[in-house]
Amino acid sequence: MAKYIVEQSGPLRGEVTISGSKNAVLPIMAATLLSDGVCEINDVPHLLDVDVMCEILRSLGSTVKEDWNAHTITVEPGKGDISEVPHELVKKMRASIFVMGPLLAKTGFASIALPGGCSIGNRPIDLHNKGLRLLGARILTGDGIVEASAPRNGLKGALVYLDFPSVGATENIMMAATLAKGSTVIENAAEEPEIVDLANFLNKMGAKIKGAGTDTIRIEGVETLHGTRHAVIPDRIETGTFMVAAAITRGDVLIKNSVPDHVRPVIAKLMECGASVNDEVDGLRVRGDLNELVSTDIKTLPYPGFPTDMQALFMALLTTVDGTSAVIETVFENRFMHAAELSRMGANIRVDGRTAIVPGNKHQLTGAHVISTDLRAGAALVLAGLVAKGTTEVSEIYHIERGYENFHEKLTALGAKIERIED
Numbered sequence: 362m363a364k365y366i367v368e369q370s371g372p373l374r375g376e377v378t379i380s381g382s383k384n385a386v387l388p389i390m391a392a393t394l395l396s397d398g399v400c401e402i403n404d405v406p407h408l409l410d411v412d413v414m415c416e417i418l419r420s421l422g423s424t425v426k427e428d429w430n431a432h433t434i435t436v437e438p439g440k441g442d443i444s445e446v447p448h449e450l451v452k453k454m455r456a457s458i459f460v461m462g463p464l465l466a467k468t469g470f471a472s473i474a475l476p477g478g479c480s481i482g483n484r485p486i487d488l489h490n491k492g493l494r495l496l497g498a499r500i501l502t503g504d505g506i507v508e509a510s511a512p513r514n515g516l517k518g519a520l521v522y523l524d525f526p527s528v529g530a531t532e533n534i535m536m537a538a539t540l541a542k543g544s545t546v547i548e549n550a551a552e553e554p555e556i557v558d559l560a561n562f563l564n565k566m567g568a569k570i571k572g573a574g575t576d577t578i579r580i581e582g583v584e585t586l587h588g589t590r591h592a593v594i595p596d597r598i599e600t601g602t603f604m605v606a607a608a609i610t611r612g613d614v615l616i617k618n619s620v621p622d623h624v625r626p627v628i629a630k631l632m633e634c635g636a637s638v639n640d641e642v643d644g645l646r647v648r649g650d651l652n653e654l655v656s657t658d659i660k661t662l663p664y665p666g667f668p669t670d671m672q673a674l675f676m677a678l679l680t681t682v683d684g685t686s687a688v689i690e691t692v693f694e695n696r697f698m699h700a701a702e703l704s705r706m707g708a709n710i711r712v713d714g715r716t717a718i719v720p721g722n723k724h725q726l727t728g729a730h731v732i733s734t735d736l737r738a739g740a741a742l743v744l745a746g747l748v749a750k751g752t753t754e755v756s757e758i759y760h761i762e763r764g765y766e767n768f769h770e771k772l773t774a775l776g777a778k779i780e781r782i783e784d
């Protein structure tokens with residue numbers, strides 16, 4: 362197992378270029394299963410999760426070529442006669458559930474191990490199943506497997522109301538509806554930029570989708586979808602991570618290839634804390650060295666609210682500012698695991714249900730041996746280690762490497778003292 366050794370590093374300075382979005386590229390890769398032709402995807406981040414999705418597509422008969430110098434993958438669909446995803450691949454990445462909708466729509470059948478929970482919550486798929494059933498699928502779950510089968514004459518469009526604006530459910534249902542007969546409306550849909558990027562990719566393949574990015578998405582079914590070429594949007598959570606890295610170290614960092622519109626809540630909250638954020642020609646410039654940083658309160662919400670994926674990163678920052686902050690997590694039921702790890706560094710955070718009280722830190726954090734419980738928690742512990750006195754050892758870093766491309770190399774280029782060692 363690998364780990365990071367992080368030394369107190371002083372202010373980060375310089376510029377960093379954001380990679381393509383993990384949470385956009387994974388459903389887009391799954392969507393290639395709907396295509397009759399070759400798809401070329403550009404600006405693909407080279408992540409562990411992307412490697413797993415390549416393996417899943419290959420296991421389903423697709424030919425996948427990877428060119429990491431060009432950050433491009435090319436996917437040529439198979440004959441569409443394989444509908445079962447190998448369990449050992451599903452266990453590696455819960456986002457494999459994204460292939461259920463495309464497989465069902467294209468082949469009429471999908472069999473996949475239930476993705477199961479993770480440290481941040483039990484991650485059910487009831488809303489995915491509700492939507493696919495409304496499109497006519499028969500869904501059976503048992504022995505840890507979910508099997509979906511379409512009627513003989515294919516899926517039919519329907520009105521689907523999502524009880525919660527689930528990102529994955531919106532994506533699975535939207536992908537399945539592209540080849541259903543008639544029209545589908547998804548109400549209370551998720552509005553994340555990754556949904557818009559997926560819809561843009563599908564429309565370039567010949568799908569007829571309107572309203573992505575709003576709470577109501579309309580899909581007109583078509584007979585077939587053809588290949589296309591698409592460049593993935595930049596990763597807004599990686600963007601937010603480096604924005605917080607600049608603030609927590611009281612540095613001055615230019616974040617290139619970022620989309621300010623995708624990180625509005627993060628910009629607003631950083632400015633409330635006293636950091637400066639300027640939308641410059643070459644990117645977002647974040648400075649944490651101009652004012653004394655102060656506390657603020659955070660409440661995570663579905664997009665366009667403050668992103669749950671930024672909650673751990675922001676909590677790390679709030680342990681270093683003047684004053685006490687409240688952090689409320691409304692999206693996942695167990696996403697404060699990093700609070701205990703930060704407290705081992707001297708943060709003294711009190712968690713009560715969905716609320717964490719984060720006292721500011723008059724005295725400095727101190728280095729400790731801490732464990733990454735999920736990819737964002739792991740990243741937050743690295744950022745805390747950059748400002749803690751002494752040395753911080755962050756273990757279980759495969760979580761981090763699942764979701765951040767060249768994470769420690771990018772930090773090192775900004776002046777961070779961080780080393781990756783194999784245990």
Ligand code: EPZ
Binds near residue numbers: 487489528551694737
């Ligand atoms: C996506 O997960 C992201 N992952 C997550 O990013 C992100 O945190 C999450 O959306 C919320 O923004 C990918 O895109 C690969 P949800 P997803 O379905 O689709 C409940 C990261 O850090 N729910 O919107 O699984 C669920 O339990 C990862 O990159 C149901 O109840 O998130 C949770 O409480 C972590 N039933 C809430 O909705 C369902 O059928 C949000 O889940 C589905 C979800």
